[in-house]
Amino acid sequence: MDDFQAATDRFLAWFKSVGGEFRDDLIEIKDLRSRDAGRGIIAIKDIPEETTLFIIPRDAIINVQTSALPRLLPRPFDRSRDEADEYDEPLDPWSSLILVMMYEFLQGQASRWKPYLDVLPETFDTPIFWTESELRELEGTCLTPEKIGKQESDDMIRLRILPLILQNPSMFYARGARHLPEDELLRLAHRMGSTIMAYAFDLTDEPEQSEDEEEGWVEDREDQVMLGMVPMADILNANADFNAHVNHGENLEVNSLRSNIVSGSEILNYYGPLPSSELLRRYGYVTPEHRCYDVAEIAWSLVRSSLCSHLGLADNEMDEIEAKFDEDVLEDYFLIERDSGEPSSEGRLTYPAELLEISPVLEDQMTAVLKEIKKLRPGFIPDKRKRDEVYDTIITTALKAKFGQYPTTLEEDEALLQQGDLSKRHRMAVSVRLGEKHLLREGLALRSKGAGAPPDPDDPNEESVMKRAKH
Numbered sequence: 001m002d003d004f005q006a007a008t009d010r011f012l013a014w015f016k017s018v019g020g021e022f023r024d025d026l027i028e029i030k031d032l033r034s035r036d037a038g039r040g041i042i043a044i045k046d047i048p049e050e051t052t053l054f055i056i057p058r059d060a061i062i063n064v065q066t067s068a069l070p071r072l073l074p075r076p077f078d079r080s081r082d083e084a085d086e087y088d089e090p091l092d093p094w095s096s097l098i099l100v101m102m103y104e105f106l107q108g109q110a111s112r113w114k115p116y117l118d119v120l121p122e123t124f125d126t127p128i129f130w131t132e133s134e135l136r137e138l139e140g141t142c143l144t145p146e147k148i149g150k151q152e153s154d155d156m157i158r159l160r161i162l163p164l165i166l167q168n169p170s171m172f173y174a175r176g177a178r179h180l181p182e183d184e185l186l187r188l189a190h191r192m193g194s195t196i197m198a199y200a201f202d203l204t205d206e207p208e209q210s211e212d213e214e215e216g217w218v219e220d221r222e223d224q225v226m227l228g229m230v231p232m233a234d235i236l237n238a239n240a241d242f243n244a245h246v247n248h249g250e251n252l253e254v255n256s257l258r259s260n261i262v263s264g265s266e267i268l269n270y271y272g273p274l275p276s277s278e279l280l281r282r283y284g285y286v287t288p289e290h291r292c293y294d295v296a297e298i299a300w301s302l303v304r305s306s307l308c309s310h311l312g313l314a315d316n317e318m319d320e321i322e323a324k325f326d327e328d329v330l331e332d333y334f335l336i337e338r339d340s341g342e343p344s345s346e347g348r349l350t351y352p353a354e355l356l357e358i359s360p361v362l363e364d365q366m367t368a369v370l371k372e373i374k375k376l377r378p379g380f381i382p383d384k385r386k387r388d389e390v391y392d393t394i395i396t397t398a399l400k401a402k403f404g405q406y407p408t409t410l411e412e413d414e415a416l417l418q419q420g421d422l423s424k425r426h427r428m429a430v431s432v433r434l435g436e437k438h439l440l441r442e443g444l445a446l447r448s449k450g451a452g453a454p455p456d457p458d459d460p461n462e463e464s465v466m467k468r469a470k471h
């Protein structure tokens with residue numbers, strides 16, 4: 001038996017030993033590495049709807065309620081404190097769980113979750129771990145360096161997490177254990193942060209409890225967030241077309257959703273209607289089923305420069321127009337997304353996803369800005385016909401210009417995906433940017449059909465950014 005299977009077996013035995021129930025007559029944890037999906041859970045018999053596949057007792061979950069750390073080191077977890085010093089503020093739920101996970105990991109054999117920690121990943125394909133050259137393949141996409149957030153995570157870990165471990169070594173390390181140098185601790189913190197991102201559950205849906213109850217899952221009422229690592233529920237892989245659901249009650253129960261899950265099929269959870277870019281950022285994978293939720297972003301700077309060059313407006317004139325609006329009224333980015341509905345109650349994607357409009361927020365902002373341009377230069381936009389024409393040209397030009405922000409063309413991306421030798425990360429980056437380009441192309445097709453006329457600035461019912469322009 002290889003190490004991978006041995007770790008799975010130890011984990012399953014541990015899960016049962018802490019009170020977990022697992023229907024091994026119906027399901028099995030399988031090695032899915034051959035399809036780059038780590039471990040997953042597979043049906044070994046046909047499973048009818050609403051069958052409980054496994055049950056996780058709440059005290060098997062790792063979080064601030066179950067780990068010993070917050071009792072040993074209460075101050076950083078005490079969210080009732082009002083602290084002015086940013087270095088000593090209580091940790092948010094995210095950083096709290098990172099610290100708890102680091103503590104449990106550093107405890108080694110002494111952690112009661114050791115067999116569970118042993119099946120959690122050591123490496124990730126999320127972009128925060130990509131090299132510079134791998135990241136270049138994401139240029140132009142929604143996954144900007146800010147969105148990936150490497151620097152921000154580094155800063156938070158160095159500022160809030162590492163000092164607590166470095167100042168309290170006897171609390172964090174098991175007796176005789178090697179103390180990790182700062183760079184290793186930083187890597188461990190990133191590993192735990194990424195594990196939480198891809199594996200943790202939001203546990204806000206706990207059953208109703210009374211306000212003054214001290215124990216249980218009510219602590220983070222303030223943020224309405226309680227993050228926890230839920231053994232076994234997180235062995236489930238996920239897709240936009242899914243067949244199981246995690247119910248949060250007294251315990252956590254995983255139930256089948258479909259009238260019949262046939263033997264041999266994978267039991268799949270649902271992470272939500274995430275675009276490929278978000279699936280990649282949080283979980284490090286993409287699937288064709290999530291493409292219907294893809295999004296693209298158009299920057300206002302792109303629209304603005306199309307506007308200036310089309311109308312022959314100087315940059316400073318445009319500055320003057322933008323200054324007419326209150327600060328923060330004008331948006332910097334506009335999301336383009338399809339109307340993609342909800343999955344069916346059985347977790348199926350049945351709704352035909354369709355792009356119905358470019359971006360109501362962009363249309364609104366364009367209309368407001370055009371109105372101001374008309375005031376400054378009445379000759380530029382003499383009538384409604386001209387305004388609609390300008391509007392149409394600018395949106396079309398901006399959509400076309402957006403194509404130029406990616407390192408490749410749509411056709412090149414399609415050809416790249418036909419190649420067998422692309423690395424996993426390169427392939428995922430190409431899928432993300434191709435998904436965005438398909439959406440932009442649909443946007444251009446929509447414009448050429450003349451759909452989505454701009455809102456009329458003279459319509460008194462039009463609730464728009466125009467109302468917020470200073471006069």
Ligand SMILES: C[S@@+](CC[C@H](N)C(=O)[O-])C[C@H]1O[C@@H](n2cnc3c(N)ncnc32)[C@H](O)[C@@H]1O
Nearest residue numbers: 036037038039198199234235236237238283285
């Ligand atoms: C909650 S874990 C699921 C269990 C995981 N496969 C394991 O072996 O530990 C989430 C991670 O599993 C992988 N994953 C989930 N769904 C997947 C899918 N449909 N295809 C490929 N990988 C998937 C991704 O690496 C993701 O970050």
